[in-house]
Amino acid sequence: MSLEQFKNRNVGTQNYTTVDVGRKPETAMEQFSQVAKRTVKGELFVGLWVTMRSMFKALFKGDMHTVKYPFEKMPISPRYRAIHDMLRLLESGNYRCIGCGLCEKICISNCISMDTRYDENQRKEVSEYTINFGRCIFCGYCAEVCPELAIVHGPRYENAAEQRAGFSLFEDMLTPLDKLNLQQEYDGFGAISPNADENIKKTPLAY
Template sequence: MGLEQFKNRNVGTQNYKMLDLGESPKTGMDKFKQVVNRTFKLELLVGLGVTMREMINALFRGQMHTVKYPFEKLPISPRYRAIHDMLRLLESGHYRCIGCGLCEKICISNCITMDTRYDENQRKEVSEYTINFGRCIFCGYCAEVCPELAIVHGPRYETASEQRASFSLFEDMLTPIDKLNLQQEYDGFGAVSPNADENIKKTPLAY
């Protein structure tokens, strides 16, 4: 197909049906006549009948098309990514974040702030980590750049709160230690592979 044929919108096998909508009313009397004609054609009653039918089905026949949020929630896609989760190491339970600061540097909305320090074992740890969800646009750059897969986007999407401080608490995003076995892993660097046990080899005695 050439460029000229591609620009021609009538190319194809579609059979278009032209609707006779009549002329648009121009004067006030024409508009009044249109309202009178549509009233006597019972178009208004047909619309009200559809509304009454759906209301009766919902109230008395159990055909409810809505959910009672937040008591009922619709299922979301397993690929859905929303509020951030901070993952832990499965072996020790310590959080995976090494304080490299790449997520803070790549954040295009400037909503991530972190501060690090060295503990008694001279291990770099995160002393303060906040994400302002009021400014976050959920682009996913922080999760993509993380070398340890410490920060990911989880399925939690509720961000309503009475205080802005609760938008960015590190403890709320961190996996609870008692629910470590329920931690959901995502594909990426640092994730546990399905055949991790098979890839473990014995350390040779002689080098």
């Protein structure tokens, strides 16, 4: 199309096709008849057949295009900051936390509370450790500052609760002994060393 033809706004020279839409129904009976004719058209049953066919494949043939949550979950990134996990030593099964309290001090939302004590081997251990997930903003500072990589962010992200005060105890975040071989390790500063059991007994003084 040339520029002159584009500038020509005379609609009388255009070739339009008139569509016969019929007469507008006036009475109630004519309106009902129009609705009934449009309802029983083939396009409606074609759409219903496509829906029923997809439902039949999903229910009886296993052709499901959705995730069966919570039985199936989508994979998440390894850098995703979800519910915290407390890791254990792979050799002895003891927990790595030395009770230094750095995670409690660096927490900007003031949601970590911990208390320590000395056991019979004069090794400082955690007697009480709680995280209020109602206040936690999952910033990751506690995991970054931990010198022993004892606290990390795990893959659990279901933290819904009926109460606003959602606490998680130390035992709830600790890796179970029967799943110690499935514990995921992280490289970097504070990673586990071959002689970690001997080094972890040399803990700092109580703060």
